[in-house]
Amino acid sequence: MSGTEKTCSLADLGLTAQGAKEAVIKAITIDSREVMPGTLFAALPGSAVHGASFTDAAIANGVSAILTDAEGAKIAAPAVEGTDIALVIAEDPRATLAQTAALWFGPQPGVMVGVTGTNGKTSVASFCRQIWTHMGLEAVNVGTTGVEGAWTHPLRHTTPDPITLQRVLADAAQNGVTHAAMEASSHGLDQRRLDGVILSSAGFTNFTQDHLDYHETFEAYFDAKMGLFTRVLQPEGTAVVNLDDPKGPEVAAIAEARGQEVIGVGRAEGARLRLLAQRFDSTGQEVRFDWQGSVHMVRLNLIGGFQAENVLLAAGLVIGAGADAEEVFATLPHLTTVRGRMQLAATRENGAAVFVDYAHTPDAVETVLEAIRPHVMGRIIAIVGAGGDRDKTKRPLMGGAAARLADVVIVTDDNPRTEDPATIRKAVMEGALGEKSTDVFEIGDRAEAILRGADMLQPGDALLVAGKGHETGQIVGTDVLHFDDAEVASQAVLALDGKI
């Protein structure tokens, strides 16, 4: 809810109520429990319940106006009849709310870019922010890791609800932030959370399996992601598309059909920002690329081939949003790892490395294990688990990818939430055991799994702790127990090497 003293009419917010009724609005909310006198309550169709079923509670709390859809109006209209409460009925109340919230909270940072895709959104958004910062601009990234950069703020969602999002963007702008890169999650796009945001450019990383619990089909999941180009990014915006992904050309065609300029990125012929070659070493990689016919070489202090793809996509987004290309490329050697993404968390006395990474989809597990291989002379030991209350069908695929590409796999718990952890592990184990060539162990306790994995490390080996990345909690039931993979890994290494 807004907590500010300002007031608006419905007309100021671009809303027309039934019977042209007016109302003085002092706050907006999507939750009946937050309604106070003067509040506009957006009663939205939810996945569990329709917000309009809380109309009586909103009225009891003094609601001034209700925004809902035709379905919600069946409940709300009789309840507000004969009162002063204004009823606004919208075809797509989530989209209307997003526009209303943008008008209510006012300015956002002047230059904004968005990124969607199954994997790599946080990485790309962080790299955009880092590029702008190195160019001397006041910049933030907004997403899974909260608002980071010139102004910081925690967030509960990757793409927050429109009221939170617009409030945060206005606060950032008022605190001097001029540039922002934000993640567009598929849930966020489907629920129109960022429809009020004005983007200069929008990017697409890749499309693989995740979130089928919510979207149900690959088609629906893809369509949700495409909302970034078909609805949010305007025709005058620039679409920056990873052409190496099998869906890349289709995304580029969708953007072109909307009249957007397209910057293709990747190894593919025809990419305007084209990755020509990569050479890996123990601390990063040399990258050779072509920008509109001129060849560049840069050093990236980032582990993993996929990070170069993310960096080039970020560079494309920043260029697409108006920056000078040469100035952008000059910042790339200064980019640092995003917390919890291929982060070197600890090193054993014998030189073996422990990496913490946020791979929580089958494709991410595969990508990260393939990416780590050129940096490792010995064995790769992978710790993997899958989240509860999330897409169940990805579990065996994650186990299978780990067993196919690592030398030893330890299956453990990762946020079981309200599910039985043993049942989740069983599904991951089934996938892993389907790949006969690898040693597979099941150790439910995550700290013990990390200790056992670190204990296996011989000179030249590497341990990959996948799934939790930057997270600092293990969600068991509805409790969040403090757990930080990087912290646990470094303690385990110190203990095994006799230093504590």
Ligand SMILES: CC(=O)N[C@H]1[C@@H](OP(=O)(O)OP(=O)(O)OC[C@H]2O[C@@H](n3ccc(=O)[nH]c3=O)[C@H](O)[C@@H]2O)O[C@H](CO)[C@@H](O)[C@@H]1O[C@H](C)C(=O)N[C@@H](C)C(=O)N[C@H](CCC(=O)O)C(=O)O
């Ligand atoms: C599936 C999903 O996305 N649900 C989100 C959605 O809830 P919903 O609309 O389905 O809620 P509901 O329980 O059916 O309630 C319907 C409406 O009634 C209202 N209500 C409810 C109770 C009450 O007493 N009074 C009242 O007014 C609610 O505020 C809601 O507007 O809208 C809520 C308010 O914004 C979100 O908190 C909630 O996120 C849930 C908690 C969630 O876990 N979301 C995750 C899956 C998510 O969004 N993740 C993405 C992707 C992450 C990634 O990148 O992988 C993200 O962007 O974070």
Ligand SMILES: Nc1ncnc2c1ncn2[C@@H]1O[C@H](COP(=O)(O)OP(=O)(O)OP(=O)(O)O)[C@@H](O)[C@H]1O
């Ligand atoms: N370009 C990429 N292609 C494939 N996998 C990637 C890519 N970039 C990152 N990953 C993998 O995905 C993990 C998550 O990366 P990141 O947090 O940037 O993605 P995200 O899309 O923001 O995820 P979320 O959906 O949770 O917000 C990384 O830790 C890595 O394992």
Ligand SMILES: N[C@H](CCC[C@H](N)C(=O)O)C(=O)O
């Ligand atoms: N944004 C993702 C993060 C998953 C991270 C992993 N640790 C898990 O809990 O599955 C999700 O909510 O599905």
Ligand SMILES: [Mg+2]
């Ligand atoms: Mg993210």
